[in-house]
Amino acid sequence: MAWYLVFDIGATSVKYCWMNEIGQISAFNNFSSEGKDGSSILESIKELILQNKDKVSGVAISSAGIIDSTEGKIIKSGAFQDLQDKHIKNWMGDIVPELKVTIENDGNCAVYAEKWLGEAKELDNFISISIGTGVGGGIFLNGKLYRGSELMTGEFGSIYTQSMSGTSKLNSISGIKGVRRRYAAYLGIEMEEVSGEEIFYKYGQGDYGLDRIVSDFYSGLALFISNLHFIINPERIIINGGITLSETFLPMLTSHLKLYGYNDASAICISPLKNRANLVGALYYHLNE
Template identity: 30%
Template sequence: MKKYIVFDVGGTNVKHGIILEDYTILSKNTYPTQCSNLEFFLADMLHVIEEYTSSQQISGIAISLPGYINPQTGYSEQAGSITALDNQNLKELLEAKVALRVEIENDGNCAALAEKLNGNAVDCTDFICMTIGTGIGGGIFVNNQILHGTSFRGGEFGFMITQGGQGIKSIMHRNASTSSLIHAYKQLIGMEMEETISGEQVFFEAITNPDVQALIDSWLKSLSYGIFNLAVTLNPQKLLIGGGISVRENLINHLMDHLEEIPFWHEFKIPIEICKHKNDAGMIGAFYHFKRTSEVQAVC
């Protein structure tokens, strides 16, 4: 069975692995993302590719990438927090260095594709996948098709205003992402911003610290506002939540508590579920996009 390299590029880490044609992930690992330097970013990715190709036969490379990505060409007008890839074409840059076909799709769309393939949206024609991590992203399925938008900006939920009057903190990227929660926690306890702490540690601290719990409640409220806005705009069959935070027990129950406090939620209420593939969704969806692109090219 053929083997492929898959990358899921995030603002903090790059996940990578080897995947088979039947979507079995044979191995996976991570390395820190070089967000602002193109030379360093490419060097890290090429090093991983070389390690894989030196020990096994590889048939292609599939990449999940944040930002406004043209899935036909691989061009990224803007790549989220990966500023090194703004106005760059990672597909062309890699194909110039390695003798393998490369395909790239937006990370939120990859998560949605994975859930549509064999996750918790197999039987859905209209659903939303929201990914929560360094930023807020997502994918939208309408009439059984990914909604890319006219300029590949569909699913950029992170720019939704959920806390009006708060300046830059008004948008979900700054009030409902995992990184925004960690940032607020550091401010609360006076921790240096350069210090490293996980979202899991913040939730653990909340067990005994009511101020931290209040911080999490505010974060959940912002998240619930975004979910409500999507529900009343698109009326999907369900909304799925992915990203590292999705592994938390009772996340859905706590979110539902906040949603129930929003007037009119009872009229627009939809099921809220966790993505089946969790942190593997980006890699699986990227490879699904790779295979779909291969099928289109074969027909042409």
């Protein structure tokens, strides 16, 4: 059976694994990307590929940013400015010309993953929301991935939403980096000194000094989802990301949705692929491109 190296490039970490053509994952790992430039991340990826080039059948990459997947090019990368207009397929092709290399937007990868192995196998209209460093996702409409005229569909974090603290971009209050930044400012420390896991764990343990930050996280997300539901009217809204591993995530989100009149949350579910949806979808795109 063929095995592929699959990477998910995010602003906080790069996840990677071996995956076969039926989506089985082996040797899952990650390394930090926070504070690094894009070129150094690509060098780390190149090293991993070269170490395994004799046994890998192809390389599939999921990445944040606006991606022209047909050309294999990063058009815009908010987290890694030096990768703007970087032609990944050509760059990799010069290094390992014998290997097929693909790159796709991470939100679109999550959509493909749900359609292939997740909650949306039988659905023609659904939305995937990924909660990580920021908030992204993708839209599957009338049986097809909807990309938009400028390939920007699913850049949900740039939408303005409302919370108890006022009007903000969704990334600022419901992206994990925004949550970390607000908590660090509250404590008077550097953002790098706190993690999203630590914040939500402390809140769960009764640190109600975090009440406003956590409440804003859920209320901003709930208002966004409620509006999205009425605009698109999908069969399902599927949420993935590390935060969804918490048993309290969906009940907390549901209670905040009710504040906006969204009383039937049966269309909202957690992805069974958790925080590996982008990896799974990257391989799906690679196999079907």
